[in-house]
Amino acid sequence: MELKLTNAKIITPYKEIERGSVIIKDGIISEILEERTEGEDLEGMLLLPAFVDIHTHGIGGYDYTSWDSEDDFIKNAIGMKKKLIQHGVTTFLPTTVTMPRESLLEACKAISQTDILGLHLEGPYISEKHAGAQDVRYIRNPDKNEVLECVRESNNKVITITYSPEKDLDFIPFMLSLGIYPSIGHTDADYETAVKAFLLGASRVTHLFNAMRAFHHRDPGVILASINFSPFIEIIPDFIHVDKEVVRFLTKIVDIKRIVAVTDSIIATDLQDGTYTLGKMRIRVENGIARTEDGKLAGSTLTMDKAFKNLSSIIGIREASLICSYNPARAIGLSDRGIIEKGKRADLIVMDEKLNVKKVFINGEEIFSSS
Numbered sequence: 001m002e003l004k005l006t007n008a009k010i011i012t013p014y015k016e017i018e019r020g021s022v023i024i025k026d027g028i029i030s031e032i033l034e035e036r037t038e039g040e041d042l043e044g045m046l047l048l049p050a051f052v053d054i055h056t057h058g059i060g061g062y063d064y065t066s067w068d069s070e071d072d073f074i075k076n077a078i079g080m081k082k083k084l085i086q087h088g089v090t091t092f093l094p095t096t097v098t099m100p101r102e103s104l105l106e107a108c109k110a111i112s113q114t115d116i117l118g119l120h121l122e123g124p125y126i127s128e129k130h131a132g133a134q135d136v137r138y139i140r141n142p143d144k145n146e147v148l149e150c151v152r153e154s155n156n157k158v159i160t161i162t163y164s165p166e167k168d169l170d171f172i173p174f175m176l177s178l179g180i181y182p183s184i185g186h187t188d189a190d191y192e193t194a195v196k197a198f199l200l201g202a203s204r205v206t207h208l209f210n211a212m213r214a215f216h217h218r219d220p221g222v223i224l225a226s227i228n229f230s231p232f233i234e235i236i237p238d239f240i241h242v243d244k245e246v247v248r249f250l251t252k253i254v255d256i257k258r259i260v261a262v263t264d265s266i267i268a269t270d271l272q273d274g275t276y277t278l279g280k281m282r283i284r285v286e287n288g289i290a291r292t293e294d295g296k297l298a299g300s301t302l303t304m305d306k307a308f309k310n311l312s313s314i315i316g317i318r319e320a321s322l323i324c325s326y327n328p329a330r331a332i333g334l335s336d337r338g339i340i341e342k343g344k345r346a347d348l349i350v351m352d353e354k355l356n357v358k359k360v361f362i363n364g365e366e367i368f369s370s371s
């Protein structure tokens with residue numbers, strides 16, 4: 001099967017091609033032309049790699065943090081997938097929060113019964129001190145047997161685990177031996193402990209700045225350790241979790257290809273302000289900002305297209321595209337997507353000049369159109 005998308009402004013890390021064409025064969029990009037050809041006319045709109053969100057708890061009334069029955073998790077994962085596609089996300093990891101063992105295993109089992117890539121387990125092995133909006137009742141020490149069961153129940157779909165390294169540094173080689181990407185987050189790690197974690201192979205920091213020991217010039221902690229040593233750095237670019245100028249500063253001091261946009265979105269995303277839940281915690285959303293009853297930020301209502309818009313406003317479209325597509329894909333070992341390049345999956349989005357998502361393709365097949 002062949003598809004030709006033409007008359008598009010094609011965004012690649014190397015250059016922007018005005019009025020170019022992308023030829024797709026059997027779901028794979030087979031050619032990129034710097035000229036128009038016959039095919040589907042995109043009328044000068046932007047053609048970008050689709051977004052990858054490796055940290056999303058929910059959207060549009062669906063979420064992966066509340067538990068009742070196994071079917072619930074399946075229904076929620078599939079619901080999330082449908083909603084996320086409308087925002088240009090074609091690869092995502094439903095993300096858990098701290099929860100009882102049985103529920104965690106249900107969450108893992110459920111994902112094995114879907115065609116979704118896999119899970120991000122955010123917790124339960126996190127710091128009580130930096131639980132943020134997560135329920136401290138379900139925090140526990142790193143538990144190898146539990147992780148082995150999660151891997152088994154999920155059919156090897158535990159992609160990454162956010163954990164607190166001061167609880168047990170040996171947990172990093174253990175996760176690596178299972179093919180899991182260890183990420184450092186919700187942590188009180190000091191500089192030395194966090195550097196050790198990255199040297200042992202932790203490959204990411206979870207939402208830098210949020211829910212971790214604060215930076216101090218005589219106690220630089222996990223924040224400076226991440227800036228110096230973490231291969232990948234998650235950031236929530238809603239300009240609420242982290243001030244816009246701090247996000248801009250981060251893009252100046254670290255290599256752009258290490259930064260990974262995540263939404264950390266919750267069930268209320270795309271819905272009205274009101275009262276919702278994150279796990280069993282009650283959350284209030286006001287003006288799109290989610291908080292726990294005691295006022296802590298509780299995830300976001302950010303979508304990836306909005307994250308992309310925000311980042312584009314400070315660093316431009318090409319760099320924003322790396323941060324929203326290519327880098328998150330590589331952060332979880334996916335080298336087949338996240339970039340418009342010959343031989344890669346044709347997971348693509350078309351955006352108008354205001355950066356609204358107009359069309360979404362997965363494997364070269366149109367699966368969403370806004371008109």
Ligand SMILES: CC(=O)N[C@@H]1[C@@H](O)[C@H](O)[C@@H](COP(=O)(O)O)O[C@@H]1O
Nearest residue numbers: 131132133134210211296297298299
């Ligand atoms: C789902 C989740 O856990 N999200 C965290 C939240 O726990 C934390 O409270 C907040 C702000 O953290 P901060 O007050 O340290 O910046 O960041 C994220 O929203």
